[in-house]
Amino acid sequence: IAATLYSLYLAGDKILLDKREFQLAQGLKYDFLYYYPAAIALLYGVAIKQRAIVITALIPLFIYLLIGYRAIFVIAIIGAIITNSYGQRILTFRTLKMIVFTLIMYMFFVFYKFSYIAIKNNSFDWFAGIIKNDNRFESISDLILWGLFSAEFGQVSSNLSLSSGLDLSEHYSFSDAFLGSIPGLNKVLDFNEDITRFSHVIREFANPGFSYGLGGTFWGEMYQAGSYAGVFVAAIIIIGALTFFNLIFRNHKERYPLFLFFFSFLAFYIHRNDFTLVVGHLKNTIFLIILAYLILLLFKSRISIRNFIR
Numbered sequence: 001i002a003a004t005l006y007s008l009y010l011a012g013d014k015i016l017l018d019k020r021e022f023q024l025a026q027g028l029k030y031d032f033l034y035y036y037p038a039a040i041a042l043l044y045g046v047a048i049k050q051r052a053i054v055i056t057a058l059i060p061l062f063i064y065l066l067i068g069y070r071a072i073f074v075i076a077i078i079g080a081i082i083t084n085s086y087g088q089r090i091l092t093f094r095t096l097k098m099i100v101f102t103l104i105m106y107m108f109f110v111f112y113k114f115s116y117i118a119i120k121n122n123s124f125d126w127f128a129g130i131i132k133n134d135n136r137f138e139s140i141s142d143l144i145l146w147g148l149f150s151a152e153f154g155q156v157s158s159n160l161s162l163s164s165g166l167d168l169s170e171h172y173s174f175s176d177a178f179l180g181s182i183p184g185l186n187k188v189l190d191f192n193e194d195i196t197r198f199s200h201v202i203r204e205f206a207n208p209g210f211s212y213g214l215g216g217t218f219w220g221e222m223y224q225a226g227s228y229a230g231v232f233v234a235a236i237i238i239i240g241a242l243t244f245f246n247l248i249f250r251n252h253k254e255r256y257p258l259f260l261f262f263f264s265f266l267a268f269y270i271h272r273n274d275f276t277l278v279v280g281h282l283k284n285t286i287f288l289i290i291l292a293y294l295i296l297l298l299f300k301s302r303i304s305i306r307n308f309i310r
Contacts, residue, residue, distance in 0.1 A: 019068030079264030163220030
């Protein structure tokens with residue numbers, strides 16, 4: 001919340017513009033500090049059933065949603081739904097309600113993706129503007145169907161198809177991406193993260209002509225790294241990690257909810273990202289948990305010292 005207030009103070013009315021404009025103006029070098037802790041806290045609150053934590057975490061998350069950060073919010077909400085339903089029977093009325101709620105949320109985010117900038121500027125003719133300027137659409141129904149079933153899925157599928165059908169070895173090295181993801185090595189090896197990231201390779205060489213918003217493809221990157229063997233090894237690692245976390249979370253819910261957001265990301269959103277971003281999410285999680293424990297240790301030490309003096 002402190003990081004959010006600080007970024008809003010610096011960015012000012014840039015909150016009404018595109019999220020890239022806000023990002024340039026908000027002044028935080030490590031901008032994950034204002035949305036990542038909120039997502040972790042939300043799932044932590046859901047897991048331990050503390051409504052106050054959930055409400056507190058939702059405040060900055062709604063602000064980020066207004067700015068345009070949809071992915072973090074969506075992953076957190078999906079993780080919250082799964083966590084809240086954990087251990088429940090599948091074929092129940094409660095599950096049906098969850099499915100209906102999920103579909104409503106999905107449709108909301110589809111429409112929000114195309115309209116959030118216009119909404120912030122009190123403009124409500126965005127559908128007509130898109131249809132007028134895009135030859136693919138002749139009516140609102142064409143746009144809605146494309147948004148629901150093609151926009152996000154089509155781009156991810158395109159990334160996967162292009163990256164697995166082309167030889168990009170001249171432009172991409174998995175060893176560089178791996179070494180560049182290790183903290184501190186970027187500067188030592190003089191690596192530019194934008195160059196080593198597979199999403200950059202897709203944008204520049206697999207799908208040229210675009211400048212922003214293409215995302216990545218983790219499985220396409222694994223194919224470039226090691227063909228089908230690379231995909232198989234990566235799948236075993238990801239599925240194994242999810243299975244292991246599921247087992248320890250089932251038996252020790254009180255110890256591991258702080259990792260819920262990262263594993264929700266692995267389960268539901270890894271396909272649209274690249275290896276560097278996956279490792280980045282893990283580093284963010286570990287850094288914030290270590291920081292939280294250090295603060296908690298300091299706080300508890302002060303309390304114990306006071307009690308001892310009394």
